Amino acid sequence: MASACGDLIIAGDEECEDGNTTSGDGCGGTCRLEEGFKCPTVGAPCLTTVCGDGIVEGTEQCDDGNRDMGDGCSPLCGREPQCVDGVCTAICGDGVMLPGDTSEACDDGNSRSHDGCSSTCQLEEGFTCALIENDPPSTMSLPLVLRDFRGYDLPASDGLPRGHVDFENANGSETGIVQALLGVDGKPRYAKAGVSSSTTHGQVAFDQWYRDTPNVNLSVVKQLPLSRIDNTATYEYRSASFFPLDNDGWVAFGKEPRRTDGSGVPRNFSFTSETRTWFEYKGTEELTFLGDDDVWVFINRRLALDLGGVHGPMSGRINLASKAVELGLQVGRVYEVAVFQAERHTTGSNYRLTLDNFLARRSECVANCGNGVVDPGEACDDGVNDGSYNTCARGCVLGPRCGDSIVQTQYGEQCDDGNTRSNDGCSAFCRLELP
Template sequence: MMGRETAVALLLATACGDSGNTTAGADGTETQASTTDTSAGTAGDPTGGASDSETGTPTTSAGSNSGASETATTTTTGETATTSTTAPTTETGPDTTTTTTSPGTTTEETTSDTTTTGDTTTTGDTTMGVDDTGVSSTTADTTTSTSEPDTTTGDLPCGSVLKATIRDFAFAHPDFENYSGNGAYKGLVEQNLGPDEKPTYAHPGPTPQTSGPAAFAQWYNDVPGVNHTFQVDLPLTEVQPGLYQFADNTFFPIDGLGFGNEGQPNNFAFTTEIHTTFFYNGGEVFTFIGDDDVWVFINGKLALDLGGLHPQLQDSVNLDNAANALGIVKGMSYSLDVFHAERHTNESNFRIDTTIACFVPM
């Protein structure tokens, strides 16, 4: 009996001990309990909410005994920072520049740079966002610059070199080395340039200077087995203020080429074709000096006619005097087409004098 009373007393003493130190586990063991601060974090406490920095490390504070907690997560992708807050009590400072997926401040910036080919470049920078009051605002800055065209007159790029097409013929061609003459034979071609931008033969058959339309059609067209084609440059030089010239009294641009010189010191049998555009300011004069056939068309109309086989001859056109006939007005650009033929041995002269200051090779 005495032993059982002693055991009961001991059991009662243990049950009445300090409850703050030990607790009984389910398996009869003793477990040490911990005591924590039950005060909740606030927005003003640096440990109670997300950092104001876009990329700062978020912190977490313990809540009350109910187990509530705040968690701030920052995710950055490319150039956009995203802050997501799961607790509704989190406050964001007025200087926040991050982007949040929950209700809060949103800032989005878009920059576009656009370049337009041609002579104009446009650059646009646009920023869109929501300010601290939640009102959307847009700011656009646009700068447009236009580069100057590579011109000296109007909108045309001026040059000082005429591009010429040379076609070589054999002496056996019916229109080369078979005729002779001592003066211009006018009227071999029509007054207007043909739809193919070539001179049109004006006769149904032969003339004292030509064999007929079929042979003439080969002069300024590529015909395999009949001619060989070459490209040459004819540079214009300003020989005095406002006067431009190309002059060659031994004009043999294709010696040894094509059908060759055919026993002659030079290659005499060839034609020359030039297409260009010029700007008409007023007062211009165009002069040609040479042999043999030469036709000059301005705005598609015959301006100079030195057709036929002949020694060196000269002719000029004053554009102001011929403006009505040519259908040209000042301040506009027009086509200028030159057709030449060297058809007989003896000499070859080719000279252009002009006050036209702006040629545009085609």
């Protein structure tokens, strides 16, 4: 019979069993899968999953075999909202509860049960669930797809063509590079075909900026962490040294040298970035961006901010209420905001994104520790949780006990071999056994 996490028996709300209660190894301290892992074999070490390999496993909600955004499955293998002009389809696990929809009682951004919000987005007993828009968290993370390029000053070598013509080449601020609407694939469309451009060199070259192209770019998926400002609904990421690929991309393969920034630090320049999020429009939202080089912000697939060209830090602000008609926004509907950026020339790289009131309805559930019931996420709960010997401690974690691999003579223990089995030299009560 299963008695606790670590006993090599999967039972109750457990999703894995690797024989210990150590977190950070793929199977957490309460035997729940940790993000980015799969644990197919009881008692064996967990394995990392590979988002983008087309196989749904571990904590992945989906895996469509690519690193694109806005196609229903994010590059982090999570479900994305599906919306057209603010009208969305309710999708359990996409982290967005639609206004007026009654099919979801909650949505915590995953499709796993026993965490307060079930795999069908219904409330589970033993938890308190709140809407994030009513109680915003201290941080939020957005998926970030980066594509690394080799600069145009690098010659063809090792089977690779000459560096990309749009990177480490021309300089100058230039608006009008992209069209006013995103393409059907959710990517910016080139607007300078047949027209003179001071910093770009044709549609074929531009179409590679935000699309995986063998031997031209290498894509890397990361997350963009935004911090909540004071006690507001404003979140911001800022960096005056935005070089997320210093140890990745072509540099990691020795196919591109680092270039010194304005402070003399070797950096990996020549890359693009793309991030997206969804929000329920209320008419109070503002977006501010400061950075270099090119930056384009699309809201509801329409161009809302154009800071194109190769330039130093430039800023722009979008007050959505003042652009509601132009962007096709209606209060109470859910829309996508997509930010496309490019770093095309030395020697600086700045990135500051500020989102004010860009929130959607989403659930965040917390187990009710102290109610005398061992709820998911709790190792124990005796209703007191005072941490005395062989009881539960504060936070619903196990207190000092026989079987914790620590000989506690003050409690009468003579041995402790990390289990509560007898006939192995140390009894179930941590007393020495005669041979």
